[in-house]
Amino acid sequence: MLDRKLLFITGKGGVGKSTVAASLARAAVAQGKKVLLCEMDAKGALSKLLQTTELGFVPREISPNLSAMTMNTQDALREYVGIFLKTPLIAAIPGLAGIFDFVADAAPGVKEVLVVGKLCYEVRKGNFDIVIVDAESTGHIVAQVAAPTTLRNFVSIGPLNEQTLWMTEILEDPQKTGVVVVATCEEMAVNEAIDLVAALQSKTNVDTAAIVVNRVPSEVFTKSQEVVFAQLNLAKNKSIVAKKIGLNIDLALQATDLGRARRNLATHHISWLRSGLAQLQPIKDFLLLPDFSYEASDVLVNKLSSELEAELS
Amino acid sequence: MTAISDLIQRDGLVVVCGSGGVGKTSVSAALGVLAATQTQKRVLVLTVDPAKRLANALGLSALGNTEVQITPELFKNSKTKLRGTLAAAMIDTKASWDELIIRHAPDEATRNTVLQNSLYKNLTERFVHSHDYIAVERLYQAHASGAYDLIIVDTPPSRNALTILDAPKRMQDFFSSRLLKLLTPSSQWQLLALAAKPFYEIADRLLGKGLLRDVAEFFTLFRTMETGFVERARNVEQLLHDSKTSFVVVTTLEDAPLSEAEFLSIALKERNFTTSFAIANRVIPKELKSGALLKQAEVLKQLRNDAEFTSELAGTLTSSETQIDANLLSQTMATIANYAQATTQIIEHQTALLDRVAAFANNFTSAPMLETDIADIDGLIALGESLNIG
Numbered sequence: 001m002l003d004r005k006l007l008f009i010t011g012k013g014g015v016g017k018s019t020v021a022a023s024l025a026r027a028a029v030a031q032g033k034k035v036l037l038c039e040m041d042a043k044g045a046l047s048k049l050l051q052t053t054e055l056g057f058v059p060r061e062i063s064p065n066l067s068a069m070t071m072n073t074q075d076a077l078r079e080y081v082g083i084f085l086k087t088p089l090i091a092a093i094p095g096l097a098g099i100f101d102f103v104a105d106a107a108p109g110v111k112e113v114l115v116v117g118k119l120c121y122e123v124r125k126g127n128f129d130i131v132i133v134d135a136e137s138t139g140h141i142v143a144q145v146a147a148p149t150t151l152r153n154f155v156s157i158g159p160l161n162e163q164t165l166w167m168t169e170i171l172e173d174p175q176k177t178g179v180v181v182v183a184t185c186e187e188m189a190v191n192e193a194i195d196l197v198a199a200l201q202s203k204t205n206v207d208t209a210a211i212v213v214n215r216v217p218s219e220v221f222t223k224s225q226e227v228v229f230a231q232l233n234l235a236k237n238k239s240i241v242a243k244k245i246g247l248n249i250d251l252a253l254q255a256t257d258l259g260r261a262r263r264n265l266a267t268h269h270i271s272w273l274r275s276g277l278a279q280l281q282p283i284k285d286f287l288l289l290p291d292f293s294y295e296a297s298d299v300l301v302n303k304l305s306s307e308l309e310a311e312l313s
Numbered sequence: 314m315t316a317i318s319d320l321i322q323r324d325g326l327v328v329v330c331g332s333g334g335v336g337k338t339s340v341s342a343a344l345g346v347l348a349a350t351q352t353q354k355r356v357l358v359l360t361v362d363p364a365k366r367l368a369n370a371l372g373l374s375a376l377g378n379t380e381v382q383i384t385p386e387l388f389k390n391s392k393t394k395l396r397g398t399l400a401a402a403m404i405d406t407k408a409s410w411d412e413l414i415i416r417h418a419p420d421e422a423t424r425n426t427v428l429q430n431s432l433y434k435n436l437t438e439r440f441v442h443s444h445d446y447i448a449v450e451r452l453y454q455a456h457a458s459g460a461y462d463l464i465i466v467d468t469p470p471s472r473n474a475l476t477i478l479d480a481p482k483r484m485q486d487f488f489s490s491r492l493l494k495l496l497t498p499s500s501q502w503q504l505l506a507l508a509a510k511p512f513y514e515i516a517d518r519l520l521g522k523g524l525l526r527d528v529a530e531f532f533t534l535f536r537t538m539e540t541g542f543v544e545r546a547r548n549v550e551q552l553l554h555d556s557k558t559s560f561v562v563v564t565t566l567e568d569a570p571l572s573e574a575e576f577l578s579i580a581l582k583e584r585n586f587t588t589s590f591a592i593a594n595r596v597i598p599k600e601l602k603s604g605a606l607l608k609q610a611e612v613l614k615q616l617r618n619d620a621e622f623t624s625e626l627a628g629t630l631t632s633s634e635t636q637i638d639a640n641l642l643s644q645t646m647a648t649i650a651n652y653a654q655a656t657t658q659i660i661e662h663q664t665a666l667l668d669r670v671a672a673f674a675n676n677f678t679s680a681p682m683l684e685t686d687i688a689d690i691d692g693l694i695a696l697g698e699s700l701n702i703g
Contacts, residue, residue, distance in 0.1 A: 012333065012334065013332070013333020013334055014332060014333035014334020014335065014570065015334060045569065048572075137333070184334070186334070186686075187686050189334070220648060220652065221645065221648060224638075224641055225641060225644055225645045225648065227635060227637075227641075228630075228637055228638075228641050228642050228645040229645055229649070231630045231632075231635060231637055232630070232645070232649075237630060240629060241626070241630075244622075244625070244626050244629065245612060245613075245616060246612075247608070247609060247612050248609075249609045249612070249613060249649070251600070251601055251602065251605050251606050251609055251653065252606060252609040252610060252613060252649050252650065252652070252653035253649065254598075254600070254601060255601055255606060255652050255653050255655075255656035256648065256649045256652040256653070258597075258598070258601075258656070258682070258684065259652050259655075259656075261684035261685070262682075262684070265684070265685060265686065293567055296568075297568060
């Protein structure tokens, strides 16, 4: 997965897209790659996770071999006009950017093309080995990666149309581009992940590189330990055990049981996810990441990136 | 400090907001169930995209854009009964937009042209944060119908929970924007339209021929509905600011959602909205006390290494059906001790974060981490009751 040039990390809101994107970026750096990490929604979550100051449209190296930027349609438009049309003067006309923003809001694919175009442009320039995108949530990603094609269908001629061709080449090459769908072990997150993969496969030619299930609680007991736990947890045994130990251990049992319940529920959702995906075209990587959600963000990213490195090697 | 029971006793509107994945939809449904079982009110829950199981929990095979009454039959196996009435509906953005166009279009021709315009679908999906606008618009509509005493709306997932508050204002601003007037010249703007001509030429060069013109044509039609849209947006905005409307911010006790909740709560105060409540969701159950847990963990850790003790206890636990091995017992005790200890760490972490909730919210309550997903009405009743107890 990290051998590709462009990865979009997406999933339902709240599943930990930014964390996974940042961790993947760290894992890629650890493999000796030069990485650009791009935040799509300017929420500032990424800079917080990476413990750096606010990010801008111009990539900034925040640690050796790791650069980061935040996407901005206006800047992307200015860059597009400057680079591809070689008419920097036009871009400077006051109010023009406003008009474009307005049109871009209305016409299908314009905004997405500017954004995706910027990402593809970074890939084409080749300053980085891999561009990792902390993308928008599931609702937008299909429109985003399919934007060059959508726009081509809408505007038949013109420079914007021509520009979409090379973008499509990068986006539709599974060696180069992939979408990473992040889910957690929850009903809605799993359903959205299945729907998203189905939509990506049916509505776009962009490859789904991996499914990442984030925050998977670890298994509590082995099968044989389960039997012992069940005995300890039996109502009739509780008082006997308490007497032997000299202390009531009900709360410890309850805490363990909560862990078991969370694990069981997670296993149930993971198998639901697997069976949903089994109906679709196969996806190469299916990764399970442990639950570190109670760690501070820097520790969290470090731990997750080590997990990812191990899983991907 | 007011309790959730005060919130549901008042007539009015409750806007449930917060970061994605914190359980807004379940909380909204549970508040609705609580209100309809504790009071005699006519309650409506408006939700965005409920999990299938949650819709099923409300006794609905699927939630549509129209409001569905939940029958008392659903409560027949529950100890808690409906005292008021409870309805639920989903917010379908596309269908709601169509309704808006139908309502505001000056004539049938305009209506049909807009509804069939190829730009229209694209617009309804993202234009001026259309999901957010539609959510508040539906809220207004339900309120104006007079059919409900209490309406609870679950807000759509958005980049920033604030966008929903600004949605009506943005809708008004959109119609008064110079840009729109430039693109869609009415008589007094003809001169400006002439000035816009070079823009069209440049736009054709940059984007492709005719794109801007198509967009302009669409907006010219759209502007015929200006009066209706603006007036409506103004009413919606007033309703959001009305003292009848309260905001509930839901968060889990994790750093990212909590930061969003803090940000949201500050912004609500700055804009003079009535913030009523913060809800901390998925909190470790209160009966798990960290002091007692630590003590139990210590004892278990000590005794698991006592070979004499474990073999004796293994013997005691062994029955005719189950053979308990002392070694296995020792391992199991170690795991239990570890879980007890880890739980105390989570409790401490959550307690610290709960202080942050208390710092930004005058009123807050919490709901416990559940062992299963909510799949039936009893699940919603239980969640509502824990919110009520706090």
